[in-house]
Amino acid sequence: MGCCGPGAELALLAPDAGEEVLLASRVVADGVRQTDLSVPTIHCGACIRTIEKALGGLAGVESARVNLSTRRVTVRWHSDRSPPPFLETLKQAGFEAHLFDIEPHDRNGELSELIRALAVAGFAASNIMLLSVSVWSGAESETRDLFHWLSAIIALPALAYSGRIFFRSAWKALRHRRTNMDVPISIGVLLAFSMSLYDTTQHGPYAYFDASISLLFFLLIGRTLDHMMRERARLAVKGLAKLAARGARVLQADGKQVYLPVSEIAIGMTIMLAAGERVPVDATVTKGASELDASLVSGEQTPVPATVGSLLRAGTLNLTGPLTIVATATPDNSFLGEMVRMMEAAEEGRSVYRRIADRAASLYAPVVHLTALFALAGWLLATGDLHRALTIAIAVLIITCPCALGLAVPMVQVVAARRLFESGIMVKDGGALERLAEIDTVVFDKTGTLTLGRPRLIGSGSMDPKAIGVAAALASHSRHPYSRALVEAAADLPPSRSMFDEVSEHPGYGLEARSGVVTYRLGRPEWALASLADAGRTSGDESVVLYKDGSRLAEFHFEDFLRANATTAVTELMNAGILVQVVSGDLEAVVAPIARQLGIPFFAAVLPAGKIAHIMALEASGRKVLMVGDGLNDSPALVAAHASMAPATAADIGRNAADLVFLRESLSAVPQAISVARHARRLVRQNFALAIAYNLVAVPVAIMGYVTPLVAAATMSASSMLVVANALRLRSPRKIAPLAGAEAQLRPRP
């Protein structure tokens, strides 16, 4: 698909998105509303230009601004008229756009606070360092005092401004009678500052202003990196298509139709559901006939026919015909709400995962505090000099301050997230990477995860291209997955010049078209060939026939294809000693061939609750499960599993629940992510080893009382750089290293 070329895909116009645009916009000024659109396919300078020109030219638009980094467009428009047709205009320009939910207030408040704190700390640290260098190189006592005072003046506001992030978190932990990494950091920094201030008033030779501020600076770098990683993944995931219905057209008693947000729909309301819309709440059909795509809801890949009286589940997509439905449940009690409740229950049931850095902190902090306390007591007993004992105790606190923990872990995880990002995999946060490194079982969903979830035409090579052309021209009038597959198959062929005078869709059966006196039919064999004598001769129920005035032109077969590299990915996982399974909501007859093709055990026709139970059972037997799934029915299982992955095409609720989201079609994202996570875990452990080695050398020196501010600055910077350099060694995804004992089955091919 070209980037900026005019719509290569055939138009699928939403039935009138005006009200929806209005619902998702907000007032930013008098008479001006703002709408945010997510346009995932923007990726070059020409796209910016095309979009801004197209939108800017619409009547009523005040300004349109593309953000290339976040792939979003912000449009401001005059609210005295109805919303301009943004989505349609973008469609014509060749861009698929989605409405973006506007968040209540400043979305990156925390990040910009961190960056500002980092800037202040960096500024203060560099200035104090400049002054300190002259002190270290032997300034006279008068100059030294002056410089110490200057340092104190710079350090105090910086400490108050940049340090509060740590103080706040340390205070919160202490109030809940816990301890985290920020407690020793805050105590060390504050004590070092007050002690240095006291020494400065007493004209002492040593002041640790530089050490305390540069410590803050280094730690803030780690904290900011950690935050940026999470923020980027969150935005990228949010920018993908919204799948839940936002509102619905409700028929009122007086015959008028109003567009209501989903949350206001009550039981008994009559809803007009156009083709192409998702079912907003559980409902029954009172009028019309259509087919519904339930692949995201139940995992069934074949569209389900719906007629009067059929029960529809929220989240299914209406494909072929308009329906009139009556709501039978409120949104909270609909299928979607039920899934959300199951997810919450699964969340509660899952043991809380504590990140490596937090676990290390709970061991590390008491040791540091005790060491400093012993140094204080020891020197006090040995010399009776309180000032000296305090100085040494503070030196111990500062020198052991966990740069390696505060910087090394986020640094490794940021590098890992970046490597994964390059391969199209988004990581929600660092903890997800740590959990992913531990898994030994992978449970796949089928539809949409192992397979693409959309049928493709098979054997098109041996068919008459003309017939495919005619069928595609007809199919372009329908949203049915088979029609889409036909259009896709015909995309490479020369465009056919068949013109139809009239096309009508018969929901549940197929399409009928008239061109002059010739009648074409494309659809189910028993319908399209109804007037034919040999109607009984059909091969399989998944076929569609093209019929022209009494004769069969062609017969098309479709199949849901495995994702690219599914076989290699599964083989790689199994070679690495990982247990692989398929758990699907689809029928056994559909799941079995695919599982057999991949050579893995399968569980078919599993309900959402069954998926959770399956994962819980695996976890109870001591396994760490990675769940890979895309449907609404997988969402609770995604939460229940130790770690989870979802493709970008997943239902948004599942995508938000998953720890990792992969954007590309290839399933090799799964072994790649595991490989990177394991490599990251190795580097984190090395960094801990480095930190311990550093402390083994530095702590005795500090306890002996040899740590001057110069030594503290040098060792702290050296250790920070060492762990950062180590983190940068993380390479792009490779093969997963097999678990110990699994080498026997694995011999890499040359």
Add this chain to the structure above:
Amino acid sequence: MKEYFYLIPIAFGIGLIALAAFMWSLKNGQYDDLDGAAERILHDETDAPIRKTSRQVHNR
């Protein structure tokens, strides 16, 4: 030695100006779309600085 001390406030002042400039650019949204800025320089029409007009005027 003492006669060079006047350099200290100058150095400090320059640092402060840089810090203030960074804070301003952060607040002004200069880092909101780094990829886009790299491409926009190639467009003839978008020479003028772009202002977030309405939000800044009305939200203050």
